[in-house]
Amino acid sequence: MDIEHITDDLDLEKTLFSEDEIRNRLGELAKRIESDYDGEDLLLVGVLKGAVMVMADLARTLDRHVEMDWMAISSYGSGTTSSGVVRILKDLDADITGRHVLVVEDIIDTGLTLSWLISNLRSRGPASVEICTLLRKPDAQKMSVDVRYVGFDIANEFVVGYGLDYAEKYRNLRSIGTLAPHVYS
Ligand code: 5GP
Ligand code: MG
Ligand code: MG
Numbered sequence: 611m612d613i614e615h616i617t618d619d620l621d622l623e624k625t626l627f628s629e630d631e632i633r634n635r636l637g638e639l640a641k642r643i644e645s646d647y648d649g650e651d652l653l654l655v656g657v658l659k660g661a662v663m664v665m666a667d668l669a670r671t672l673d674r675h676v677e678m679d680w681m682a683i684s685s686y687g688s689g690t691t692s693s694g695v696v697r698i699l700k701d702l703d704a705d706i707t708g709r710h711v712l713v714v715e716d717i718i719d720t721g722l723t724l725s726w727l728i729s730n731l732r733s734r735g736p737a738s739v740e741i742c743t744l745l746r747k748p749d750a751q752k753m754s755v756d757v758r759y760v761g762f763d764i765a766n767e768f769v770v771g772y773g774l775d776y777a778e779k780y781r782n783l784r785s786i787g788t789l790a791p792h793v794y795s
Contacts, residue, residue: 621780625787626769627762632744632786633667635761639742640671642759643712647674650710650737655702657727658682659781660716663773664744664761668714679704685723696726706736712759715743716773721753728755745769745786 627635643652654676656665669678682700711731718724724741731739742759748766750757770776771783776793 621790621793622770622783623788623790625785626764627772627786629784632761632772633671636664636668636671636744639759639761640668640673643668643742644672644674646758647710647712651677653677653679653704653706653709653711654714655711655731656680656714657716658700660773660775661714663781664716664742665714668742677704681727683723683727685726696723696730698730706731706734709736711736711739713739713741715741717745717747717769718743718750718753718757719747721750721755725753725755744772745774 652674654665654669656662656678658680659682665678669676679702680700681698681702684697684699686695686697713724713727713731715724718741728739728741740758741755743757744761746757746760746763748763767788768776769786769788770780771786773781774786775781776789780789
């Protein structure tokens, strides 16, 4: 490639959050999480695949011991809209009974998938279940589940990078941005 880095790729229209902005914001959230769970055992649950980057960076920013576990779920829906009908592709390895669980997400749009996940986790008898998401879209405000930690509230536009994909591409971008129109055509 003759470009310096893939973030210079012509596929990207604009950058919403740079690597530095993401790191700084995760640092702020990490401080709140450290103080809220002070003296408690904490299990971070990442939702594959989008939350991989948030999980990796948040976990390493936290100045405390945590455990990490993963779930993979698929929501049946037509194209880009989620239906809230969910299937577990990979369940947790950990038994969460009596434990403090913090679900780590990349983005919440309608929140349908997450609502389902939270009630599924609550049925397993954990001490608590809270949510941390890097990004939140406007529709998520209508969600019945409240989200304790939010990195950034964004507008209703499709974003990629830092774990977020378009047809499985762009997950490895270090920043978050929107795609140029030609990508979709
Ligand atoms: P929800 O159930 O909250 O509507 O759907 C959340 C899921 O939809 C996210 O985990 C993500 O996979 C996908 N999604 C929602 N908005 C975006 C977006 O702007 N960009 C990308 N890449 N995925 C999104
Ligand atoms: Mg996700
Ligand atoms: Mg996706």
